[in-house]
Every structure is written in C-alpha cells, then in structure tokens.
Amino acid sequence: MKLNDYVLKRNGVPIGHSKSLRNNLERSIGAKNFSTFWNYWNPIFGYYLGKKIFKPLKKIFPVSISLIFTFIFCGLIHDFVTTIIRAKISLFFTIWFLIMGIAAIISKSMKYDLSNRNWSLRALLNLTIIIFCLMITVYLNYFFHFY
Numbered sequence: 001m002k003l004n005d006y007v008l009k010r011n012g013v014p015i016g017h018s019k020s021l022r023n024n025l026e027r028s029i030g031a032k033n034f035s036t037f038w039n040y041w042n043p044i045f046g047y048y049l050g051k052k053i054f055k056p057l058k059k060i061f062p063v064s065i066s067l068i069f070t071f072i073f074c075g076l077i078h079d080f081v082t083t084i085i086r087a088k089i090s091l092f093f094t095i096w097f098l099i100m101g102i103a104a105i106i107s108k109s110m111k112y113d114l115s116n117r118n119w120s121l122r123a124l125l126n127l128t129i130i131i132f133c134l135m136i137t138v139y140l141n142y143f144f145h146f147y
Contacts, residue, residue: 003047010043029123032115034107037126049074064105071101096137103129 007015011023028040038046053073057066075097079090107129114122 003044006047007043010040010046015044026119029126030119031122031126032113033110034126034129035104038104045074067105068098068101071097071104092137092141095140096133099133099136100130103133 001009004015007020011017011020011027013019013023024040024043028037031037031040049070054066054070057069060066061069072094075091075094078093078097082093083089114125
C-alpha cells in the first residue's frame with residue numbers, strides 16, 4: 001500500500017485535504033480502544049514506522065515485542081529532536097512511548113470494544129490512558145533522573 005492510499009484509509013480523505021486533521025483527531029481520539037487509537041494517530045508517521053520498523057522487526061520477533069520496539073524507536077526520534085533543541089540528552093519520550101506501547105498491547109489483549117459507546121466516552125478513555133502513561137513517565141523520570 002502506498003502512502004496516499006494509507007492516509008486515505010486512515011483519515012477518509014486524501015493527504016492535504018482540509019478535513020484531514022479533523023478526521024485524524026476524531027478517528028484516533030474516538031477510537032474503539034487504545035490499541036486502535038494508534039492505527040489512526042499521525043498516519044504519515046505511522047505509515048513509515050509500520051513499513052520501515054514494525055514489519056522488518058516482525059520477521060525477527062513476536063508481534064508484541066516488535067510493537068514495543070517500534071514504540072521505543074518512535075520515542076527515540078522524539079527525544080532526538082528535543083535533545084537537539086535543548087542541547088541536553090533526554091529519554092522522556094522514549095520512556096513515555098514504551099509505556100504507551102505496553103498499554104496498547106494490554107488494550108489489544110483485553111479485546112475490549114467501545115465502538116457501540118458514544119464518541120465522548122471513547123475519547124475520555126483514550127485520553128485518560130495517555131495521561132496515565134504520561135504521569136507514570138513523569139514519576140519514573142523524576143525518580144530515576146532520565147532527563
């Protein structure tokens with residue numbers, strides 16, 4: 001699948017469409033579970049992470065481990081950018097994405113499906129999980145001084 005097709009599938013509109021961001025936020029935040037949230041969040045970045053990181057890792061490791069490594073890689077990219085801007089090494093995003101990757105795996109293994117619930121409830125749950133993962137990350141960074 002090409003990038004344009006992938007974005008159309010995830011957002012329902014082509015790259016650059018005026019409703020692209022709105023659709024992305026509605027579909028990701030209102031996803032039926034936290035694992036599905038990541039199928040919709042940032043489809044361009046997700047396309048390349050899936051194609052260049054996750055799929056090759058899947059040939060070597062089980063899906064869950066491949067997913068964790070993909071989340072870690074994504075966090076490292078975010079930390080690389082913040083390290084350049086701050087001129088100070090940080091692993092904040094790496095830890096946060098690791099924890100969110102674990103949450104995504106747990107979400108998938110629980111097989112819960114809130115698609116029959118209203119969008120607000122689904123959004124509240126997904127945002128709560130993100131904030132909970134963030135709080136754990138802040139605590140771990142404070143406790144272990146990762147930044």
